[in-house]
Amino acid sequence: MSNIRRVGTMTAAVEDYLKTIFLLSTRGEPVTTGALARELHVSSPSVSAMMKRLSDGHLVDRGTGVHLTEQGVREALRVVRRHRLLETFLAQSLGMSWDEVHVEAELLEHALSERLEARIDAALGHPTRDPHGDPIPPAAGAHDESWGRPLAGTPSGSRFRVERVSDRDSAALRYLGEKGIRPGFVLEVGDQEPYGGSFMVRLGGEQIALGQVLTHLVFGTIIEEES
Amino acid sequence: MSNIRRVGTMTAAVEDYLKTIFLLSTRGEPVTTGALARELHVSSPSVSAMMKRLSDGHLVDRGTGVHLTEQGVREALRVVRRHRLLETFLAQSLGMSWDEVHVEAELLEHALSERLEARIDAALGHPTRDPHGDPIPPAAGAHDESWGRPLAGTPSGSRFRVERVSDRDSAALRYLGEKGIRPGFVLEVGDQEPYGGSFMVRLGGEQIALGQVLTHLVFGTIIEEES
DNA sequence: CGGATGAATTAGACATGTCTAACATCCGGC
DNA sequence: GCCGGATGTTAGACATGTCTAATTCATCCG
Ligand SMILES: [Mn+2]
Ligand SMILES: [Mn+2]
Ligand SMILES: [Mn+2]
Ligand SMILES: [Mn+2]
Numbered sequence: 001m002s003n004i005r006r007v008g009t010m011t012a013a014v015e016d017y018l019k020t021i022f023l024l025s026t027r028g029e030p031v032t033t034g035a036l037a038r039e040l041h042v043s044s045p046s047v048s049a050m051m052k053r054l055s056d057g058h059l060v061d062r063g064t065g066v067h068l069t070e071q072g073v074r075e076a077l078r079v080v081r082r083h084r085l086l087e088t089f090l091a092q093s094l095g096m097s098w099d100e101v102h103v104e105a106e107l108l109e110h111a112l113s114e115r116l117e118a119r120i121d122a123a124l125g126h127p128t129r130d131p132h133g134d135p136i137p138p139a140a141g142a143h144d145e146s147w148g149r150p151l152a153g154t155p156s157g158s159r160f161r162v163e164r165v166s167d168r169d170s171a172a173l174r175y176l177g178e179k180g181i182r183p184g185f186v187l188e189v190g191d192q193e194p195y196g197g198s199f200m201v202r203l204g205g206e207q208i209a210l211g212q213v214l215t216h217l218v219f220g221t222i223i224e225e226e227s
Numbered sequence: 228m229s230n231i232r233r234v235g236t237m238t239a240a241v242e243d244y245l246k247t248i249f250l251l252s253t254r255g256e257p258v259t260t261g262a263l264a265r266e267l268h269v270s271s272p273s274v275s276a277m278m279k280r281l282s283d284g285h286l287v288d289r290g291t292g293v294h295l296t297e298q299g300v301r302e303a304l305r306v307v308r309r310h311r312l313l314e315t316f317l318a319q320s321l322g323m324s325w326d327e328v329h330v331e332a333e334l335l336e337h338a339l340s341e342r343l344e345a346r347i348d349a350a351l352g353h354p355t356r357d358p359h360g361d362p363i364p365p366a367a368g369a370h371d372e373s374w375g376r377p378l379a380g381t382p383s384g385s386r387f388r389v390e391r392v393s394d395r396d397s398a399a400l401r402y403l404g405e406k407g408i409r410p411g412f413v414l415e416v417g418d419q420e421p422y423g424g425s426f427m428v429r430l431g432g433e434q435i436a437l438g439q440v441l442t443h444l445v446f447g448t449i450i451e452e453e454s
Numbered sequence: 455c456g457g458a459t460g461a462a463t464t465a466g467a468c469a470t471g472t473c474t475a476a477c478a479t480c481c482g483g484c
Numbered sequence: 485g486c487c488g489g490a491t492g493t494t495a496g497a498c499a500t501g502t503c504t505a506a507t508t509c510a511t512c513c514g
Binding site: 273 | 500501502503504505
């Protein structure tokens, strides 16, 4: 009856699996039973069972690890699009902070009709990035999910433009947001303090010390010095 | 895993059953297995099974028909509140027409967190009526769900203020909306054409003929002539 | 009073999605 | 070449929510 399913076999669970497979693989991480179980907070037998279902439904192929089929990618992109559009909407139109929107979007993404998706997209002026800098897949056409390089390991003295910040860790997001580290801002990279200490960066005259964990959540590019 | 459930036993299905029981009973209709099956588009054994579960969970009592317990009413009101807040939001903030919002809200109502509910409520300025004139239950405190009287049977010559329009029939809503029949407007009631013909009303100088079905979807009060 | 009718429940099945416990398999190190 | 540990799958169970078919039960009518 009035369930949260849409076309054919697309349930909230299937959508979350597809999305997670997509994100893991575009991050270059191996897509294994274990990785999916960890990521989705389910047991590995649950993942095994779901992979069987997705495979039967021609949404994934199984060789070494799991790979989305063309149709699987298409469905995954639809979910990712809804997720990121919703995050953008919640932040922009309802004033939610960037560390709150992910959890909300995680639920709403499964209940968003195509019509409402189009309305939100239009109301926002067809945005291409969500509040964390994640690219929003277009309704139709190609999508580029490249991550740039992590802030970790950036050589001292370079200038680093922040492009994306991982939205997984809400507390870290809040912390980074307070420090002003958001997509679009440029950091002057300083030294890594010895023995796994803080990573020093400068933003608008302010000196900021970032713990190891944080430098692996911030992605962007090194700006070539225009001499 | 990331399911659409919230506290304890509250699933989308349970929420829809509670809401439907609440609406049937406040409309004064008998709340029977058959009525619920019809209303929710499920078989009667499905309803029987769910009534057993709700009864075990102390959400309903079963004597002649089904009755919500105090806790059942509380939960039902929470769902109705979310539904109507969402309808109001979709209409007001996203420009959806009043015949589109019900279907959307039917899905979203199960995925709305308390936090987001509060945001939407605040953004709208704590509205008390949804686009169809249905009262929005407050987050806490008493709620009045009275329906007024149907337009059908209103004596010729009286003035009738439209207060609520049933949101069940989308096509009828669109039609009524085009004619300008919305909550807040006052109709001058004319004659019922013979043999089950149209019901004639006048709105802002315009003569409108309403079919039988429509006059049972419009509710309001007769205005006492201020002489 | 007995049968037809209709409403509700019971019985039994299935799909989805999860779990734990047990088993299989692979791979690196010795 | 075998062995232990990690990784993954199978087996079996359970909760939720739905269905169809069969049964029960009350009621109404002749
Ligand atoms: Mn999700
Ligand atoms: Mn994001
Ligand atoms: Mn619903
Ligand atoms: Mn409504």
